[in-house]
Amino acid sequence: MDKDISYKDKKVISIGVMRELTGLSERQIRYYEERKLIFPERSSGGNRKYSFSDVELLMEIANKIEDGVQTFEIRQEIVKEKKKEEQKAIRKKMLQGQLNAQFGIKNYK
Amino acid sequence: MDKDISYKDKKVISIGVMRELTGLSERQIRYYEERKLIFPERSSGGNRKYSFSDVELLMEIANKIEDGVQTFEIRQEIVKEKKKEEQKAIRKKMLQGQLNAQFGIKNYK
DNA sequence: AAAAGATGTTAGATTTCCTTACGCAAGTAT
DNA sequence: ATACTTGCGTAAGGAAATCTAACATCTTTT
Numbered sequence: 375m376d377k378d379i380s381y382k383d384k385k386v387i388s389i390g391v392m393r394e395l396t397g398l399s400e401r402q403i404r405y406y407e408e409r410k411l412i413f414p415e416r417s418s419g420g421n422r423k424y425s426f427s428d429v430e431l432l433m434e435i436a437n438k439i440e441d442g443v444q445t446f447e448i449r450q451e452i453v454k455e456k457k458k459e460e461q462k463a464i465r466k467k468m469l470q471g472q473l474n475a476q477f478g479i480k481n482y483k
Numbered sequence: 484m485d486k487d488i489s490y491k492d493k494k495v496i497s498i499g500v501m502r503e504l505t506g507l508s509e510r511q512i513r514y515y516e517e518r519k520l521i522f523p524e525r526s527s528g529g530n531r532k533y534s535f536s537d538v539e540l541l542m543e544i545a546n547k548i549e550d551g552v553q554t555f556e557i558r559q560e561i562v563k564e565k566k567k568e569e570q571k572a573i574r575k576k577m578l579q580g581q582l583n584a585q586f587g588i589k590n591y592k
Numbered sequence: 593a594a595a596a597g598a599t600g601t602t603a604g605a606t607t608t609c610c611t612t613a614c615g616c617a618a619g620t621a622t
Numbered sequence: 623a624t625a626c627t628t629g630c631g632t633a634a635g636g637a638a639a640t641c642t643a644a645c646a647t648c649t650t651t652t
Contacts, residue, residue, distance in 0.1 A: 381490050381535045386504070388608095390639060391495045391532070400640085401599060409597090419607045421640055423500070426490045444597070444650090497639095499608060509609085510630060518629095528638045530609060553628070 385415040385423040392424050396432045403432065409445035411435055411452060494524040494532040501533050505541045512541065518554035520544055520561060 389400050396403070406412050407422075412431060414422040431452075438448050498509050505512070515521050516531075521540060523531040540561075547557050 384535075386500045387495050388497060388639075389641095390526070395495070399599080401601085404641095405598070417499070417607085419640090420642095421607070426493075439598085442650095446597090497608075498610095508631080510632085513610095514629065526638085528609090529611095530638070548629085555628090 382426045385425045385428075387424040387426070387429070389414075389422050389424070392422075392429065392432070395429050396436065398432060398436055402436075406432070406435055406445065409449065411445060411449055491535045494534045494537075496533040496535070496538070498523075498531050498533070501538065501541070504538050505545065507541060507545055511545075515541065515544055515554065518558065520554060520558055 387395070389403055392398075392403055393400055403412075404422075407414065412424075412428055412435070414424045414428065417423060435448055438451075439445075496504070498512055501507075501512055502509055512521070513531075516523065521533075521537055521544070523533045523537065526532060544557055547560075548554075
């Protein structure tokens with residue numbers, strides 16, 4: 375039923391690896407979390423875990439920071455994009471619903 | 484020029500996360516490495532790092548172990564499959580070479 | 593000038609991981 | 623039947639990685 379979360383969204387990467395992949399310092403990565411730009415999961419012991427999507431997001435953030443954009447504005451942009459994505463998903467779902475209603479297409483896993 | 488290593492093959496996963504993803508014990512995971520079934524990279528400090536491909540491989544290994552197959556035999560099967568994959572890649576490359584020769588297709592990144 | 597933003601750095605505590613080694617049950621070979 | 627080999631569990635001691643909190647600094651905003 376629900377879209378399978380691909381590898382890209384699985385939170386499995388430690389902050390150290392994250393540092394290597396993005397070139398950012400751990401301090402920066404934690405700070406961007408504090409500013410609510412990124413949302414890692416936590417291990418049972420409290421260690422942060424990120425996904426490859428997070429890697430991409432962090433790189434975008436880093437670019438904007440370099441351009442002098444403040445975390446505050448970046449957050450707004452992220453929220454805006456998230457909403458756009460959601461709308462896209464909703465439209466897709468609606469269309470799917472219509473198709474289902476008209477043709478009774480069954481879910482295939 | 485060289486195929487971009489997708490997320491699936493990037494070695495970024497710690498053994499603890501590996502344990503969660505596969506359901507195997509760390510002891511087992513290390514043991515299968517000792518038996519040369521799996522080949523993690525290492526951090527500068529010596530910590531093991533695995534890829535999502537390794538996760539899949541480990542699950543297959545676990546299945547075979549359950550079926551009573553010994554690590555020795557599993558290793559042979561893995562080697563055999565690796566060779567098959569390589570042959571496939573080589574054929575693909577050869578075909579590509581012919582195409583390049585005949586039509587001068589340029590590499591596009 | 594004062595406040596806020598964006599980091600570096602340090603310190604002490606926790607968590608995670610490493611290797612080595614011993615133990616043991618079940619299977620295999622001699 | 624006895625002696626290895628396989629496939630783990632488990633424990634110990636140490637090293638690596640991460641955590642939070644705090645203080646310092648420099649730059650921008652207000």
